[in-house]
Amino acid sequence: MKNLNKNYINGEWIEWRGDTIDVNEAATGDVIAKVPASGRAVMEQAIEAAHNAFEGWSESTLGQRIKVIEQLHAGLKERASEIAETVSREVGMPIKLATGIQAGLPATVTGSYLKMLPDFPFTEQVGNSEVQKTPVGVVGCITPWNYPLHQVILKVVPALAAGCTIVLKPSEIAPMSAYILADILDGTDLPKGVFNMVCGLGQEVGDSLIKHPDVRMVSFTGSTRTGSLIAHAAADDFKRFALEMGGKSASIILPDADLKAAVKGTVNNCLLNSGQTCTALTRMLVPADQHDEACELAAEAVAKMTPGNPLEETTRLGPLASAQQRDKVIDYIKLGIDEGATLVTGGPEAPEGLDAGYFVKATVFGNVKPDSRIAQEEIFGPVLCIIPYRDEQDAIRIANSTDFGLSGAVWSGDQDKAKAVAGKMRTGQVFVNGGAFNPLAPFGGFGHSGIGREFGKWGLEEFLEVRSLQL
Numbered sequence: 001m002k003n004l005n006k007n008y009i010n011g012e013w014i015e016w017r018g019d020t021i022d023v024n025e026a027a028t029g030d031v032i033a034k035v036p037a038s039g040r041a042v043m044e045q046a047i048e049a050a051h052n053a054f055e056g057w058s059e060s061t062l063g064q065r066i067k068v069i070e071q072l073h074a075g076l077k078e079r080a081s082e083i084a085e086t087v088s089r090e091v092g093m094p095i096k097l098a099t100g101i102q103a104g105l106p107a108t109v110t111g112s113y114l115k116m117l118p119d120f121p122f123t124e125q126v127g128n129s130e131v132q133k134t135p136v137g138v139v140g141c142i143t144p145w146n147y148p149l150h151q152v153i154l155k156v157v158p159a160l161a162a163g164c165t166i167v168l169k170p171s172e173i174a175p176m177s178a179y180i181l182a183d184i185l186d187g188t189d190l191p192k193g194v195f196n197m198v199c200g201l202g203q204e205v206g207d208s209l210i211k212h213p214d215v216r217m218v219s220f221t222g223s224t225r226t227g228s229l230i231a232h233a234a235a236d237d238f239k240r241f242a243l244e245m246g247g248k249s250a251s252i253i254l255p256d257a258d259l260k261a262a263v264k265g266t267v268n269n270c271l272l273n274s275g276q277t278c279t280a281l282t283r284m285l286v287p288a289d290q291h292d293e294a295c296e297l298a299a300e301a302v303a304k305m306t307p308g309n310p311l312e313e314t315t316r317l318g319p320l321a322s323a324q325q326r327d328k329v330i331d332y333i334k335l336g337i338d339e340g341a342t343l344v345t346g347g348p349e350a351p352e353g354l355d356a357g358y359f360v361k362a363t364v365f366g367n368v369k370p371d372s373r374i375a376q377e378e379i380f381g382p383v384l385c386i387i388p389y390r391d392e393q394d395a396i397r398i399a400n401s402t403d404f405g406l407s408g409a410v411w412s413g414d415q416d417k418a419k420a421v422a423g424k425m426r427t428g429q430v431f432v433n434g435g436a437f438n439p440l441a442p443f444g445g446f447g448h449s450g451i452g453r454e455f456g457k458w459g460l461e462e463f464l465e466v467r468s469l470q471l
Helices: 040-058 062-078 080-091 095-119 148-162 176-186 202-211 224-237 259-275 288-303 323-338 392-399 415-422 456-461
Strands: 006-009 012-015 020-024 031-036 123-126 129-135 138-142 165-169 195-197 215-221 240-244 250-253 283-287 342-345 363-366 383-389 408-411 464-470
Touching: 006 040, 006 176, 040 129, 040 138, 040 165, 040 195, 040 202, 062 080, 062 095, 062 148, 062 176, 080 095, 080 148, 080 176, 095 148, 095 259, 095 456, 138 148, 138 202, 148 165, 148 176, 148 215, 148 456, 165 202, 176 195, 202 215, 202 224, 215 224, 224 240, 250 259, 250 392, 259 283, 259 288, 259 383, 259 408, 283 288, 283 392, 288 342, 288 363, 288 383, 323 363, 323 383, 383 392, 392 415, 408 415
Parallel strands: 138 165, 138 215, 165 195, 215 240, 250 283, 250 408, 283 383, 363 383
Antiparallel strands: 006 012, 006 195, 020 031, 123 129, 129 464, 342 363
């Protein structure tokens, strides 16, 4: 078991003498680390360090910032295997996927900023005005447990590039990769106080972070409920904020699509990270006359998702990240049955031979009513809802019928038709016929899925204020 009973403040590791929080291994439930349940005074110390460091870092050259990000990039690549195993144990993602995603994506995103920054227009001439993009100030970053390092990097790298200073509160459920990040940054040329990390509970240190007057922006990824609290708190002090929250994304399979390929693609996306993905395609919309065939194909695809210990190379489906999340998902599966949906495969029982840890069967429901709770609420587990529709307009109506709007997909034999339908979906991104992920494209949501964007130039601009000099 690792003793991580310390916070990183003003370039130093500060021991914590108070209560601690257990970090559990998803596959077994065993305690694998202890981290601080820090108090408000510790968070205030970190904010003060970031505030004091802001003037110097905000006036640093772009070259100085790029050098630090290059050093970070090298450290992320060097420690990739350690990061993958750490997140796999905390969150439950199979090690093969964790290597490419949980460890690979942070390095990829960091590298994308290194390519973009030299040409980014921090100043522009507009008529007789020089328009300057300047750092917003001290940024409070609050990050989730499902992609713990990736979501941190999406905030920390552009904030550093913008010239902001940072106080990070990682998720207490999966904090260990944030300690690796802090250790890497400690070995770079980053000045003291520019990056700080405090571990603890949201109602204690998180609340202090979002309400402190010296914090000028909050960047948050997590639940819609918490995002609403942050937006209200930020409004009281006119802070900037960026929120990336929940999703209930629809995958529209049009009548002319390759049904087998579309179902397989949707199932694979839905079950990624055991469904603990905000962009998961958890609603599959199919023509009514193809519903039963789609259910059969989905059951076949799920059957290939072998559950097991995420540290084994053969595992395709790992556990959920916590007992609380497992119990929540099981309750939703029972709810789906009570609501009258057809249980195609799966169910509320643990997978055979996997009673320890936080495992849940991959579950598919058919004949799901669009307005049912399992079709409207984010489950955040390996649960797919198959919803029949009458025609194209009905499919678009159903896709847009939730409060969320984070992601989506359209499948069609006609690319132009698929793009036309995608353009009618009220969502921040749409995968058209399985289009590839692009780390330079904007990511964020409509409606209750959030405000603001991450990735690429859009992610950088979230951390910049704009002023004009009239010349």
